Amino acid sequence: MTLKAPALMIMMALPVVAQTPGSYVLQNARVVRVSGPVIERGTVVIRDGLIDAVGENVAAPAGAWVIDCQGLTVYPGLIDALSRWGLPSESEGRGGPPARGPEDRPLNASWTKAADQIVPTDRVIQRVRDAGFTTAVVFPNGNIFSGQGSVIDLAGDRAGRMVVADSVGQYVTLRTSGGRGFPASLLGSIAYVRQIYLDADNYQAAKAIYEKHPQGLPRPAYDRALEGVLAAPLVLLPAEQEIEIARMLTLARDLKRKVVLYGGHEAGRGIDLLKQAQTPVLVSLKFPVKPRDADPAEEEPLRVLEFRDKAPSAAGALAQAGVKFAFYSDGVTNPKDLFRAVRKAVEAGLKADDATRAMTLAPAEIYGVADRLGSIEKGKIANLVVADGDLFAEKTKVKYTFVDGAKFEPLAEEPAQRPAARNSAR
């Protein structure tokens, strides 16, 4: 039970922080601003949840809590670019009778928003925040049109206060109905996506014409599925392999919309196409490996082996080609696994600076929130992480995390007897 005490204290402290936001001064710190050169010895001032000042010679305002950061580095808080952190395990909107075609809008919850589904008590929030994540771009899941993603800050007792942007993109998967009506194949899923965006364009045009001439014209039927896709400024499409990248870029041209690809493991091979299209890529930090239960007698094709081998080098290839990209957790909730994957990407050719950018400013830019998140600049939201070394290095410890200007200190490493403690709690 002693283990639980600090966690409870932090949770109880939150409302207090929210009511009377404090001022903090981080002095003598190495400041990795991301948007500009590193300040080797500088100060960051946090006030009312925002970054009030950053620089080499910044005076500490009166009454602020001064923290000496000698030997420490301040980074912008990390952002998970496509996440389920802080959301229930399964989103709503599945089921319904078997569909007879796109007109039945199967597997569609395009109108739902992650911002409306946040669970502030999700234990993962604290776990990842302690490792330096302050923000996640969370998406509903489970459908072909899964719903609209929201940018949320990873602290707060009320869901509404956690939301930075409520609708930043539509999360599209190419799953099938599983035998329950249309679409039963990849063929159908892709055709469905294409038809929905055509319908959405037509819907918008028809509504506009009707508004001008309501007398003498039939009234266009309200369609929440189309309202949902029209509301999202970006479309997220799945593409892990090179052939999928090619396919989705072709589809994107048909959709005539701003598209972001997610997956990206073979972005290295598809780099020419991506460079030409200048389509941003969200790169999964769950690199493909041989399944644990794979048949040991089964021979794997060279193509599969190469796919796995090349996955960690995708980010480096994107950086070199100047294609915008960001990392995402892809279901992984242990930050150690995520940082190990980042180190693998760095070993495979990604520059360390670009790795940092891929988890800070790059996702903020991709989702259009770089004016408030992603770097250490005056006026931006005070989402920061203070560590005793390179953030992704194995031995580095996070000292503080600031979310909306509120200070958090990570819990001590969870000791080995944790399973026993969990049992006794029941």
Add this chain to the structure above:
Amino acid sequence: MKVLLLLAALGNGAVFGADAPVLIQNATILTVTNGTVKGSILLENGKIAAIGERVAAPAGSTIVDGSGKYVMPGIIDCHSHIMVDAINEGSVSVSSMVQMSDVLDPEDIAIYRALAGGVTTANILHGSANPIGGQTLVMKMRWGRNAEEMKLEGAMPGIKFALGENPKRRGNGPGNPGALRYPATRMGVEDVIREAFTEAKAYKAKWDDYKAKTARGEPALPPARDLKLEPLVEVLEGKRLVHAHCYRQDEILMLLRVADEFGFKIRTLQHALEAYKVAPEILAHGAGVSTFADWWAYKIEAEDAIPYNAAILTRKGVVVSLNSDDPELIRHLDKEAAKTLKYGGLSETEALSLITINPAKQLMIDKRVGSLEVGKDADVLLYDGHPLSNLSKVLKVWIDGHEYFDRDQDIEGRPKKEAEKKALEKKAAGARGGETE
């Protein structure tokens, strides 16, 4: 794989046929359309530049010694499901909104294997799960290039239809608890096709009306674009070829009559194992038949087939091709063609036509491929013996004058590929051992 990447890089925007000219000398050249020539054939700038007893080699030519060897046009398969990640959208009785071009897999090893069997072009079809299936397209086996570059430029798009057991199999008759959708009978299959084209005509009329209204300056709501009906309108307008899976003579006649009634054409009857019974009717409609040489009895509707189907239809004047419908059969279409010499007594040239110029005509690509003629695409096969012999093997394959297959190189390259694979397996095993978890 490095070789492949190199090829892919070359393919990116490169002009096809940028290779050095190739001159095959002293070979037996089976042109299919203009008899047999003992001599040389020149492939230049992606096209066949010359055929004759003596052809001068342009500077920088690659000379291939064809002594004792045979040259024929690349094989065309009018019915294939290779190089795609999905074949059927069987959840609905009309799936014309789906496109095979959306799910192409240019890295499918079946492409390379087809190439090794001499196939240079294939008609990539949707499956036969529903009366009206998806949109189809014609691909060249340009192994190593991307999907876009493998499409046969300018080829007419197609659509798959299917009659009989397959489309009605998922039907909803009583006592069929696993039922998913209509239709459950052959009557229902016909009804679905009629219904779909009735809808397509109404859709076309709606657009015509909208265009007329906006032309007059009247306010009008644009009809919603319907991706299911658009390809059917194209069929009505003669801009899309219908490839119809069928078996029995009664359903063949049904389809031809429905098509005549609605004013569109069936381009090919696929399988059509009973087509020999209704050859005059097929000829009158103008449809071609794409069938198997001697594959039947695998289901009830395939019981009344005979191996003379191709020969009888040929004698009646129908354009006939032999197809594979299968990633294994696609590797020996030449031997399938040879069977028609035994069953029905077709000539060697007629037999070769079944896998070259005839499928080209059926796909309306015969101006470009299907025979060895000056000006046509340099899609050329080199055999170590007569292609219709069981003992002969494909030695080399060119498409657009570019060499995509070489038997010797393939055999020589295998140990290297094997080593590459072993190295990757070892590396992956090492990485797993190093994980802390």
